[in-house]
Amino acid sequence: MNLPYFAPGDDPGPDFARLVRSTGAEPFPPAEGITAPEITHGTTCVAVRYTNGVVMAGDRRATAGNLISHRSIEKVFAADRHSAVAIAGAAGPAVEMVRLFQLQLEHYEKVEGSPLSLEGKANQLGQMLRSNLPAAMSGLAVVPIFAGFDLARESGRLFEYDITGGRYEESDYAATGSGSLHAETVIKVGYRRDMSADEAVGLLAQSLFQAADADSATGGADTLRGIFPIFATISVDGFERVADDIVGAKFEEISERFAANHREVQP
Amino acid sequence: MTTPFYVAPEQMMKDRADYARKGIARGRSLVAMAYADGIFICAENPSSTLHKVSEIYDRIAFAGVGKYNEFDQLRIAGIRHADMKGFTYSREDVEARSLANNYAQLLGQSFTHEMKPMEVEILVAEITDTPGHEQMFHILYDGTVMDETTFVVLGGDSEAIRNRLGATYSPGLSADDALAVARSALSGDDRTIEDPDLEIAMLDRTRGRRTFTRLET
Numbered sequence: 149m150n151l152p153y154f155a156p157g158d159d160p161g162p163d164f165a166r167l168v169r170s171t172g173a174e175p176f177p178p179a180e181g182i183t184a185p186e187i188t189h190g191t192t193c194v195a196v197r198y199t200n201g202v203v204m205a206g207d208r209r210a211t212a213g214n215l216i217s218h219r220s221i222e223k224v225f226a227a228d229r230h231s232a233v234a235i236a237g238a239a240g241p242a243v244e245m246v247r248l249f250q251l252q253l254e255h256y257e258k259v260e261g262s263p264l265s266l267e268g269k270a271n272q273l274g275q276m277l278r279s280n281l282p283a284a285m286s287g288l289a290v291v292p293i294f295a296g297f298d299l300a301r302e303s304g305r306l307f308e309y310d311i312t313g314g315r316y317e318e319s320d321y322a323a324t325g326s327g328s329l330h331a332e333t334v335i336k337v338g339y340r341r342d343m344s345a346d347e348a349v350g351l352l353a354q355s356l357f358q359a360a361d362a363d364s365a366t367g368g369a370d371t372l373r374g375i376f377p378i379f380a381t382i383s384v385d386g387f388e389r390v391a392d393d394i395v396g397a398k399f400e401e402i403s404e405r406f407a408a409n410h411r412e413v414q415p
Numbered sequence: 416m417t418t419p420f421y422v423a424p425e426q427m428m429k430d431r432a433d434y435a436r437k438g439i440a441r442g443r444s445l446v447a448m449a450y451a452d453g454i455f456i457c458a459e460n461p462s463s464t465l466h467k468v469s470e471i472y473d474r475i476a477f478a479g480v481g482k483y484n485e486f487d488q489l490r491i492a493g494i495r496h497a498d499m500k501g502f503t504y505s506r507e508d509v510e511a512r513s514l515a516n517n518y519a520q521l522l523g524q525s526f527t528h529e530m531k532p533m534e535v536e537i538l539v540a541e542i543t544d545t546p547g548h549e550q551m552f553h554i555l556y557d558g559t560v561m562d563e564t565t566f567v568v569l570g571g572d573s574e575a576i577r578n579r580l581g582a583t584y585s586p587g588l589s590a591d592d593a594l595a596v597a598r599s600a601l602s603g604d605d606r607t608i609e610d611p612d613l614e615i616a617m618l619d620r621t622r623g624r625r626t627f628t629r630l631e632t
Contacts, residue, residue, distance in 0.1 A: 151517040152495040153488070167495055168502065251502055254625075258470050258494045 164255035165248060165276070175248055175279070186213040187288070190223045190242060192327035192359045192366040193234035195295045196335055197320055198348035201304035201383035202295040203390075205352040206234045207327070207360065208375050209367030219370060224378040226387040228253045231269055231296030232380055236325030238288040245276055245290055252276075266298040270307045270315055278313030285311075293322045297382050304382060327359030327366035334358045345381050349390055352379065353398040357406070369399035431532045435556035438534025439481040444570030445538070446580055446600055447478060449549040450593040453542040453618040453626060457597035460614040468616040470627035472497040472509050474542050476618050480570040481535035481556070489518060489537060511541035515552035515560055523558025532556050536569045542618045542626060546587070568600075576600050590617065590630075 152167065160166040165175050193206035206223035209216060224234045225246050233249060235242040252272055257263040264272070273294050280290060294307040306318045320339055323332040334355035343351065356377050360368030369376050376399065379390035445458035445467060456478050458467040467486075468478045471493050479486025493514055501509045518537060526532040539552040551563045566584050568577045580600035588596065594615065602608045615630040622628060 150496075151492050151514075151521050152499060153492045153521060164498060164502075167499065171499065247502070251498060255494065255498050258498075259491055261466065261469070 162256040162259040164252045188212050188217045188239040190239045192325040194323045194331050195293050197304045198343040201297045203348040204232050205379045207367045207377045211365045220375045229386045234293045237290040241288050242290040266296045274313045274315040291324045327363035330362045331355040331359040357402050435532040435534050440571035445480050446597050448566035450588045453620045454540045455593040456616050458614045461612045475511050476540045478538040485533045486535040511539045515539045518554050519558040519560045526557040
């Protein structure tokens with residue numbers, strides 16, 4: 149691999165995707181005329197703002213048609229130190245998009261000597277989605293949520309997207325994926341502005357539990373294998389994964405309460 | 416039409432080397448050394464925004480002395496090389512040796528073929544998980560590469576600084592001790608360098624994935 153050294157006119161600047169393109173590789177090749185067969189899909193991700201930032205969560209299931217193709221896929225990623233991205237949609241392009249997005253942010257930070265603003269990061273993700281539009285139209289859609297702690301405003305912020313790259317800032321909560329309808333309703337009903345991180349984790353756990361209960365493509369807590377949805381908080385201290393035993397305890401509490409009220413009783 | 420004068424190749428190389436060396440000697444020096452947690456890099460640099468030391472990759476740092484715009488171009492090319500390689504293969508495939516060789520080729524090329532050689536001296540430093548496996552590649556304006564494992568001095572007055580550093584350096588220094596050693600080596604006996612005139616950065620293996628960190632002065 150040669151040293152990428154450019155003449156002033158051809159210099160791609162701090163844009164990693166442009167650098168990749170200048171070497172002949174295309175990050176999101178147009179997928180004209182292809183109709184995707186039953187490919188792997190990732191499903192439900194949710195995020196909510198709490199007093200000190202944002203909590204984000206995603207289930208672990210990936211499906212291909214009506215089969216479960218993976219039980220422990222990860223859909224919540226740290227984008228950089230103070231932001232996170234969660235993805236739903238075609239798993240292959242989604243994971244690749246996250247990888248490119250993470251690199252794009254790190255590359256910019258290293259070349260320029262200072263990180264992008266949170267707004268700038270959100271716009272970058274929107275541009276990547278836009279370049280994925282041809283593929284999305286043939287069935288390889290990716291729909292992420294982006295959340296981060298804005299160091300300039302000193303608050304957590306949340307962004308939802310559509311497949312065209314449309315970027316919509318949400319003030320309180322966001323959900324994406326096949327179980328998002330159920331999950332979002334649960335969050336909407338239980339949402340309060342002054343939640344602690346622990347309460348926000350509890351509310352998101354409840355939302356994923358209900359989504360998994362109603363949507364076959366969403367996985368809840370898999371106690372048989374010890375696989376739990378991924379939870380992370382993003383605050384002024386940065387991105388932090390919530391430990392599995394804390395998440396496990398939340399799900400246990402929820403399912404016990406649920407069982408106590410919903411177990412079939414013989415008449 | 417005038418006939419061009421014949422210049423012997425030896426003379427041409429010598430002139431170019433003198434030109435590059437003179438350019439580098441005008442700037443201030445920089446030292447790098449292995450310390451307890453990785454590699455400690457300290458440069459005399461009155462500017463707090465135009466850096467001489469910076470991050471290339473998870474475990475790799477770059478430092479340059481001489482003409483700022485020239486080594487800054489090299490720094491960016493290095494970040495691009497590393498990020499492209501990590502993206503195409505994997506993060507663990509990015510290593511300083513290959514980067515140093517690429518730099519050497521580029522500098523060697525520009526020394527012999529360009530109108531003027533680059534007036535820079537650069538350092539590519541890399542740490543691993545195990546203490547004692549630090550690697551520092553010191554690359555000169557003509558593409559000469561030297562690899563060191565203990566300490567390196569870049570810049571104009573390097574001979575005197577190297578002697579002072581050699582006398583006080585020992586392996587396994589703490590960050591504070593490394594700073595004291597670097598400061599006295601850079602300044603010599605007849606002057607002191609204040610904090611705002613130093614640029615300090617470390618590759619610190621206790622920091623997780625991205626090991627590069629700056630010490631604000």
